[in-house]
Amino acid sequence: MSMTVEYQCLKQKMVFITGGATGIGAAMVKAFLQQGAQVAFVDINDDAAANLLQTQQHERLWFRRVDVTQLEQLQQAITDATTHFGKLSVLINNVANDKRQLSQAVSVAEWRSCMQVNLDAAFFAAQAAYAFMQQQQTGAIINFSSINALTGQPNMAGYVTAKAGLIGMTKALARDFGTAGIRVNAILPGWVATDRQLASWFTAEEQQRWLDAVALKQFITPTDVANLALFLASEQSAMITGQAINIDAGRS
Structure with missing residues (x-):
């Protein structure tokens, strides 16, 4: 990934990313490392994490396997990573599960599991990050919502609900x-052409539907989203908070 903008303010800053082993998360790990930041990430995908660690070998990179639904483990990882690097400057709540399922078939356990991954983890990670950031009287938290929270999508009631909740949570925590x-800000990506999406539901037919719906006739890449995260983490966005920012190629 080529770096077109250099943020001097991010050098040596510590960034904690959930779901950092693949897709947008991995793109952000690489982007912040290129900026000279210290990057900690968690994930449950051991193979992808190992590959990322191998290709990005650096003393400024820290990883732990964490299931974010285990909230105490997640908060402990934030504490341990901060102890390792010395100071926490940026938290990025990226982890998500966009499982598709008929609404009439969702069980109580499945609904709660969806909220645990897509909503609860972000709140309790932010709670843990606040304990460190408030000591410094500075910090940036970036929550990953989705344009699906605004448009709705069939067979994704839990995911859409959680992502809408993240927008409200972003505004509430920005005040608090x-x-x-x-x-505290939120990024709302459109359909991003990650390897996982291309291998599952982002078929040729869906790709054409996307191109028909957007103003910019292109696919959004993980790098595009990572570039927005860099800006929101930097001092160049110092007076931006409580915002939900779309990156969707002008989807109608």
């Missing part, structure tokens, strides 16, 4: 954490 100098 603002007095400590902590900014």
